[in-house]
Amino acid sequence: MKKLITFIFFSLLIISYQIVKAQEDELPKNWTEFNGKIGRTFTESEEDYPQPIQPSKEAPNIILVILDDVGFGQTSTFGGPIATPALDEVAEEGISYTQFHTTGVCSATRAAMLTGRNHHQTGFGTISEMSTGFPGYNSIWEQDAASIAEVLKANGYNTAAWGKWHNTPDWETNQTGPFDRWPTGLGFEYFYGFIGGETSQYEPQLYKNTLAVEPTLKPEDGYHLTEDLSKDAIKWIQQQKSLNPDKPYFAYFSTGAIHAPIHVQKEWIVKYKGKFDDGWDAMREKTIERQKKMGIVPQETQLTERPEDIETWEEQSEDEKKLYARQMEVVAGYLAHTDHYVGELLKAAKGLPGGENTMVIYVVGDNGASGEGTPMGTINNMMVQNGFPDNLEEQLKVMDELGSKDFENHYAVPWAWAGCAPFQWMKRVPSHFGGTRNGLVISWPEKIKSKGEKRTQFHHVVDIAPTIYEAADIQFPKKVNGATQIPLAGTSMSYSFEDAEKESTRKTQYFEVGGHHAIYHEGWVASAFHGVPWKFTGSVGFDSVHWELYNVEEDFSQANDLAEKHPEKLKEMIEIFDQEAKKYNVYPLDDRYAERALNPLRPSITRGKKHFKYYQGTTRIPEGGTPPVYSKSHSIKSKVEFKNGDEGVIVAVGGNVAGYSMYIKDNALHYTYNFFNRERYNITSSIPLKEGENEIELIYMQESDAWGGGGTAQLYINQQCVGETKINKTVPIRFAVTETTDIGMDLGSTVSEDYIGPFKYTSKIHYVEYIIR
Incomplete structure (x- = not known):
């Protein structure tokens, strides 16, 4: 009997342990x-109150900063020509990593960083707008890859995010959701920023949690998004530390800068006047000299050769040199401005309770500098992405206004190449380090005692999450919200905090975006380049893949291709890539770009529909959820109430980048079609609207099959044609990334120069109805 009792006791003990362990x-x-006691009355009972989850007593506050489209050789911290004193300060009080890597493109890097899994494991082998129906590329972030925010929140942290998101499927980025793949559905208790890949820095499309909001200031009042985000983040952190100073927080600060549009005020641009007059070749040479002097790169590092597709500075005309130097001045001002306001946030956090126990992880770019601005740059990035090249003459006309709200400007490819010095290539080319090598700085005054030191261990963005979990003393769970978790692909970097010489824990890492692919393994890299990153159509194909081989332990910059010298090593590396690709959902490789955007199988709330009906006050519809009128015959009909003097927008799509607007002003009906801010086609009704109810309509008939070809537009009031014009050029793919569709007003920048936004209609709109013909 005693043995039986002992057996039962230990069995219960084991079961209890297993239950506790499962819960952990x-x-x-x-x-x-409930471990209290319940009697007949409270005097006979004992309370047992459930207590809030408590984090580790030494758990740090965590600020995770990531910049957008910043090359390895652009910031002063990593030897670049652009002063970044705030980043310099973080590096001086902590450690800088000179062999840290991203994925080569924005959404993929962010997904990998926020989950600790490789980007194809989360469905982000590409950006959502280019997603395809394969597990590694569908942009559907599943519950089996819980975010850092979700895990930290469940372990007693407050969590918040600011700025760029770009990790929600394109078809879910509207006010009908679902919202489980928005920031607040993925563990962030608060979000203030923009959901897509880019936005105007002066007239942004913002959300607070899941509700659309408009900036309280206008560009003429000095508004800029980076400053707004910084101030809002400071406010949130101050409030959090006011209410619960002992509770740690996780703040994810993700700027839209320095992604296009390159927007910054003139006072920041003027600081760099004349600094780039000697061109991109000189910039690269000066950068590597500084990098060697600072110990960023080994002394024997070679500056990689110029790709044959990139021209020398000396080949440019005097007018070209003048324009290109100005483009780079604007970029430099933009990055300096960004650094300043990130610095303001970090300074404020440091001065609050727990400031010394605040871990700052600062990822200096989500990929290399962007070469998407074409070889000569552009004043309208959407125009070139629709297949219409920019030209020197148009850019020279407005050169002094670059950086203002009126342009979606981007800089010339050679500057992006120079900004990634000493490496080959740039963003969207993950086969080479120019696309994936980014600076990383980590400071944590209470725990990291090394100051101003460099770390050369090879690491990847998937290593950020495990590093955070170790710092917070969190064992990564097997289940989150009922979903069994994919194991972390990353490895903690904390072993390197105090030991510069310790061997890297990351031995292998694959890279792939847009068909470009590579594999790192124990000091070697095999690279397969797949076409220049400023071409947006066509496929190179995979029948003949050219591989290069580099020993990066001896060749920091990938300057010496050893493929012919070591064919067996190359074969081994290719086999390792194949193994990793199969393991992490990388296949099938796909090097298309614009063609992916037109994928007929991608979920859509508009595809296949010919009829749409909207009601007054429906605003901020992303273009992916807008009637697809591109180069197609269509009609837009509305019924409106009107009395003398009523005015305002009936419907507006896009903005000053491109778009169209139907509006009432001076008792007349108007229609404007904006072709990339190059040509505006206008119709004004020949008669006024009548008092009372009016049926108004725009009928457009496409008459050309040419790319961007045009047709005829007619305006009607109460079935009477009251105006007509030829529209010679139309937008074939997309009006804008930074704008939306609005019923009854024009939010953001305005389509027409004839009114000032939002130009809300002053009477009733019964409906706005589209028919695609």
Whole structure:
């Protein structure tokens, strides 16, 4: 009997341990067992109140900063020509990593960083707008890859995010959701920023949590998005530390800068006047000299050769040199401005309770500098992405206004190449380090005692999440919200905090975006380049893939291709890539770009529909959810109430980048079609609207099959044709990334120069109805 009792006792003990252990392996933690006493009255009872989850007593506040489209050789911290004193300060109080890597493109890097899994494991082998129906590329972030925010929140942290997101499927970025793949559905308790890949820095399309909001200031009042984000983040952190100073926070600060549009005020641009007059070749040479002097790169590092597709500075005309130097001055001002306001945030956080126990992880770019601005740059990035090249003459006309709200400007490819010095290539080319090598700085005054030191261990953005978990003393759970978790692909970097010489824990890492692919393994890299990153159509194909081989332990910059010298090593590396690709959902490789955007199988709330009906006050519809009128015959009909003097927008799509607007002003009906801010086609009704109810209509008939070809537009009031014009050129793919569709007003920048936004209609709009013919 005694043996039986002992057996039962230990069995119960084991079961209890297993239950506790299972609960420890699962989030959120549910300690539901009541251990008090319930009697007939409260005097005979004992309370057992469920207590909030408590983080580790030494858990740090965590600020994770990531910039957009910043090359390895652009910031002063990593030897570049652009002063970044705030970043310099973080590096001086912490450690800088000179062999840290991203994925080569924005959404993929962010997904990998926020989950600790490789980007194809989260469905982000590409950006959502280019997604395809394969597990590694569908842009659907599943619950089996819980975010850092979700895990930290369940372990007693407050969590918040600011700025660029770009990790929600394109078809879910509208006010009908679903919202489970928005920031607040993925563990962030607060979000203030923009959901897509880019936005105007002066007239942004913002959300607070899941609600669309407009900036309180106008560009003429000095508004800029980076400053707004910084101030809002400071406010949130100050409030958090006011209310619960002992509770740690996780703040994810993700700027839209320095992604196009390159927007910054003139006072920041003027600081760099004349600094780039000697061109991109000289910039690269000066950068590597500084990098060697600072210990960023080994002394024997070679400056990689110029790709044959990139021209020398000396080949440019005097007018070209003048324009290109100005483009780079604007970029430099933009980055300097960004650094300043990130610095303001970090300074404020440092001065609050727990400031010394604040871990700052600063990722200096989500990929290399962007070469998407074409070889000569552009004043309208959407125009070139629709297949219409820019030209020197048009850019020279407005050169002094670059950086203002009126342009979606981008800089010339050679500057992006120079900004990635000493490496080959740039953003969207993950086969080479120019696309994936980014600066990383980590400071944590209370724990990291090394100051101003460099770290050369090879690491990848998937290593950020495990590093955070170790710092917060969190064992990664096996289940989160009931979903069994994919194991982390990353490895913690904390071993390197105090040991510069310790061997890297990351031995292998694959890279792939847009068909470009590479494999790193124990000091070697095999690289397969797949076409220049400023071409947006066509496929190179995979029948004949040219591989290069580099020993990066001896050749920091990938300057010496050893493929012919070591064919067996190359074969081994290709086999390792194949293994990793199969393991992490990389196949099938796909090097298309614009063609992916037109994928007929991607979920859509508009595809296949010919009839759409909207009601007054429906605003901020992303273009992916807008009637696809591109180079197609269509009609837009509305019924409106009107009395003398009523005015305002009936419907507006896009903005000053491109778009169209139907509006009432001076008692007349108007229609404007904006072709990339190059040509505006206008119709004004020949008669006024009548008092009372009016049926108004725009009928457009496409008459040309040419790319961007045009047709005829007619305006009607109460079935009477009251105006007509030829529209010679139309937008074939997309009006804008930074603008939306609005019923009854024109938010953001305005399509027409004839009114000032939002130009809200002053009477009733019964409906706005589209028919695609």
